[in-house]
Amino acid sequence: MEHYNMNLTLKVWRQKNADAQGKFETYPVSGISSEMSFLEMFDVLNERLINEGKEPIAFDHDCREGICGACSMHINGRAHGPWAGTTTCQLHMRAFKDGDTLTVEPWRAGSFPVVKDLTVDRGAFDRIIEAGGYVSVNTGNAQDANNILVPKDDADAAFAAAACIGCGACVAACKNSSAMLFVSAKVSQLALLPQGQPEKKSRALNMIAQMDKEGFGSCTNTGACEAECPKEISLTNIARLNREYINAGFTYEK
Amino acid sequence: MLNSKIPAGSLDKKWEDYKGHCKLVNPANKRNMEVIIVGTGLAGASAAASLGELGYKVKAFCFQDSPRRAHSIAAQGGINAAKNYQNDGDSVFRLFYDTVKGGDYRAREANVHRLAEVSGNIIDQCVAQGVPFAREYGGLLSNRSFGGTQVQRTFYAAGQTGQQLLLGAYSALERQVALGNVTMYNRHEMLDIVVIDGKARGIIARDLITGKLERHFGHAVLLASGGYGNVFYLSTNAMGSNVTAAWKATRKGAFFGNPCYTQIHPTCIPVSGDHQSKLTLMSESLRNDGRIWVPKKQNDTRKPSDIPEDERDYYLERRYPAFGNLVPRDVASRAAKERCDAGYGVGSSKQAVYLDFAFNMDRYGRIEASKRQISNPSADEIRKLGKEVVAEKYGNLFDMYAKITGENPYEVPMRIYPAVHYTMGGLWVDYELMTTVTGLYALGEANFSDHGANRLGASALMQGLADGYFVIPYTLGNYLAGEIGTKAYSLDHPAFIEAEKNVQSTIDKLMNIKGTKSVDHFHKKLGKIMWDKCGMARNEQGLKEAIVEIQQLRAEFWKDVRIPGDANEFNPELEKAGRVADFLELGELMCVDALNRRESCGGHFREESQTDEGEAQRDDANFSYVSAWEYKGESQFELHKEALEFVECKPTQRSYK
Known part of the structure; x- marks a missing residue:
């Protein structure tokens, strides 16, 4: 693949803290290699800002392998930028060309308040998992792992749902800031496996209740979440969640 | 004197005997015992969940925005277990033997045997949690091969095994948070250990959002803070992975084991x-x-x-x-x-x-x-x-x-x-995973114990979960049973005040340098020294040069680093500066350790020690020991040796031919 260098104009959301008023700042950047990752381009810019005596741009990132779910930039109106099935850290600069202007914002959702610049607080996701995103099995309780057979198709479908990295792109992409794709991924994973059966009803009801309490919006099935999900979590999980929820609503007795 | 507290008896009975005889804490007393856990990767999250289930009051800390982001999440290939589901000749003994041999005869036999013994329970536990391992069409679990073994004993979930295992441990942890047994402190970084009368009794942590320093008491402190591969700047570790927790412990008296063993x-x-x-x-x-x-x-x-x-x-x-x-x-x-x-x-x-x-x-x-x-x-x-x-x-x-x-x-x-990729070295621990500071434990990659001089693939996940799910719940109880009369110390105890003051003064010192070079500038320079002179191949001259270069770089760092912004706010540059300051001390110790070990073993190729064919030449006569280093002040380290005895696995020149 041919490598090339490019000059770009960045418009980046700067906000000192949760209470401060934020605004866009414009930064020209030059000599960016097409081989760099998007975050490495930010490293270059931050190094320059530090050398100029300015404050670098705060953004969440950690593994830079597309799996920890920390990175979270909204790039030119798209969660994680233009490449399908890709986190910001795995987006590479060959996605852009010389002279491009890039607008970079934090996730925009009331339930994800800005911490600083491009960093947001996604604690709501932890609290939704706390509401039921688990199997209640204490350490030491387990029987032999091969005692319960699990059809391969079910295991594969559960794995596909469990691949969710909890980054919040689904919420950021949704016009309603709905967290349905995130919730449905966990509910589906456990609903598809025999180990998840005993608690499936309370899990669906409690996780949805917590989701509503956190202020996430409703799902109107536009599919933006699926289109922007870096792990390509399928919309069919939301259908499954709806089935689980309705079934639980009719039959759960407590 | 180092006492590894390995139980007497034959190798295959040690753990069983230990479990049968260790002291227990009754449920009513557990509710009054507080345990601090630093780090929420596989070792930390599994320990927090398991101890919470037992009834201890657990406080868990991670620097990430959620425990689910710990770097265990990035492990790809798989997790070993001696299940012998493939009927290809596997057994607890084989897993134990492969791991000791793979570690080039520099691991402790008793610990590795225990690891092999509990490996099967880990798979059972994870499946029960709903971890979607790969399966065959008949519905049974699938296995694959990994390096250094001739059996198929690796369980996996595509190339995302670490993610699935961590999310299993994370969900168990969050369940305990919901039940009120674990309090989770996200975006908090541990910056010192508080030691009172020779026992670890708490930590000083910085709230990374507000910059505020906090004091936390614990009857015991568990470090599950991962490895230190980022000392090389370029590594497969996450950007935030660091040695700070382990290094602060070292400065408080915990010995550091085999620092030069890098994978x-x-x-x-x-x-x-x-x-x-x-x-x-x-x-x-x-x-x-x-x-x-x-x-x-x-x-x-x-x-x-x-x-x-x-x-x-x-x-x-x-x-x-x-x-x-x-x-x-x-x-x-x-x-x-x-x-x-x-x-x-x-x-x-x-x-x-x-x-x-x-x-x-x-x-x-x-x-x-x-x-x-x-x-x-x-x-x-x-x-x-x-x-x-x-x-x-x-x-x-x-x-x-x-x-x-x-x-x-x-x-x-x-x-x-x-x-x-990985660091086999880490805090020295005894059989109970306790460091040389009483009441201070190290789990997972943060300790040195199970992988010798080279870790086999799919063994890190196994060790992290073994320590957290199946070892610490027993060994911690054995210690805390003697602490039931200890009331929680006041956070105004002089030791807490002193520790917080020291942390504050380090932060002030960093912020007041107002130099000209970024933190990354120094980190990259350190990484280059380490890779060139303490990397895959090392020699005496290079290591001696590296030690001088690191000392100079450290002096330059403390004179000329520039940290923008304020200490009382979210300031990622300040976080990085603190971590790089610790890497600048650890890097020197790694070179000191590498210099001392005039043999090639595992991932560590000492150019002066090779066979005629250019293969690594181990020197069992002189180096069959664990190097445990005691911090005595800047650039001063004292070597303590734990002799390694091999009863079941007699060292031979490793041959994969």
Whole structure:
């Protein structure tokens, strides 16, 4: 693949803290290699800002392998930028060309308040998992792992749902800031496996209740979440969640 | 004197006897005992969940925005367990033997045997939690091979095994948070251990959002803070992975074990330029189906597809016919470096070798064609079917490779090169996982205990979860049973005040330097010294130079680092500065340790110690010990030796030929 260098104009959301008023700042950047990752381009810019005596741009990132779910930039109106099935850290600069202007914002959702610049607080996701995103099995309780057979198709479908990295792109992409794709991924994973059966009803009801309490919006099935999900979590999980929820609503007795 | 507290008795009875005789804490007393856990990766999250379930009051800390982001999440290939589901001759003893041998006879036998014993329980526990491991069509769990073994004992979930295991432990942890047994402190960094009357009694943590320092009491403190590979700047570790918790413990009296034992992983995506911020691993599992080769001609610039079969050197298969492409990591890494140094490297940097899937894609394609009863399939058909099989096994890894390099690994061989991946060294712990500071424990990669001088693939996940789910719940109780009369100390105890004051003054000192160079500037320089002089190959002269260079760099850092912003706010540059300051001290100790160990073992190739064929030469007569270093002040370290005894696994020169 041919490598090339490019000059770009960045418009980046700067906000000192949760209470401060934020605004866009414009930064020209030059000599960016097409081989760099998007975050490495930010490293270059931050190094320059530090050398100029300015404050670098705060953004969440950690593994830079597309799996920890920390990175979270909204790039030119798209969660994680233009490449399908890709986190910001795995987006590479060959996605852009010389002279491009890039607008970079934090996730925009009331339930994800800005911490600083491009960093947001996604604690709501932890609290939704706390509401039921688990199997209640204490350490030491387990029987032999091969005692319960699990059809391969079910295991594969559960794995596909469990691949969710909890980054919040689904919420950021949704016009309603709905967290349905995130919730449905966990509910589906456990609903598809025999180990998840005993608690499936309370899990669906409690996780949805917590989701509503956190202020996430409703799902109107536009599919933006699926289109922007870096792990390509399928919309069919939301259908499954709806089935689980309705079934639980009719039959759960407590 | 170091006392490793290994129980008496035969190796296979030690753990059982220990469990049968260790002291217990009754449920009412557990409710009054507070336990601090730093780090929420596999070891920390599994410990927090298990101890919470037992009824202890647990406080868990992580610097990330959620415990689910700990770097265990990035482990790809799998987790070993001696289940023998494949009926291929596996057993607890074999897993134990392979691990001790793979570690080049520098691990403690009793710990490794315990690890092998509990390995099966880990798989059971994870399946019960709903971890979706790969399965066969009959519904049973699937296994694959990993380097350094001749059985199939690795359980996996595509190339995302670490993610699935961590999310299992994370959900167990969050369940305990909901039940009120665990309090979670996200975006908090531990910056000191509080020691009172010789016992660890708490920590000082910084709230990374507000910058405020906090005091936290615990009857015991558990560090599960991971490894220190980022001392090399470029590694496969996450950007935030750091040694700070372990290093603060070292400065408070915990000995540091085998600091120079670094694992250089053979299959990583090569460095592409100066802008590079981290390196990406391509799972070792790929070596099951990829063949490693370089051209037989030096400086061959032809495209790989233009190099005919008989002009390729499958050097691992040539040198190590018994294990071939599945030799352990240290052997594979050194062999790649040897070929590249000799001028046979490929790609624009010449610092890479090929990992080629074409052969096995066609093999799988023919099997698929046969399964589907397609007679006389064309070469294209075979390749297409083979690609589907490979995509199912490794799809996410191939996608990642394509995104990073812009090349399609289904069409052209991957280019790979060794990179820093894991650190076998860590805080010295006894059989109970306690450091040399009473009441201070180290779990998972943060300790030194199970992998000797080289970790086998799929063993890190096993160790992290073994420590957290199945070891610490017993050994911690044995200590806390003697602490039931200890009331929680006041946070105004002089030791807490003193520790907080020291942390504050370090932060003030960093903020007041107001120099001219960024933190990354110093980190990159340190990384280059470490990689060049304390990396895959080391010698006395280089190590001596490195020690002086690191001391100079450290002095320069404390004079000239620039940290913008304020200490009383979210300030990632300040976080990095504190971590790099600790790496600048650890790096020196790593070189001191490497200098002392005048032998080649595991991932550590000492140029003065090699066989006539250029293979690593271990020196059991002089170096069959654990190096445990005591911090005595800046640049002052005292060596304590724990002699290693091998009863069941007699050391031999490792041979994978």
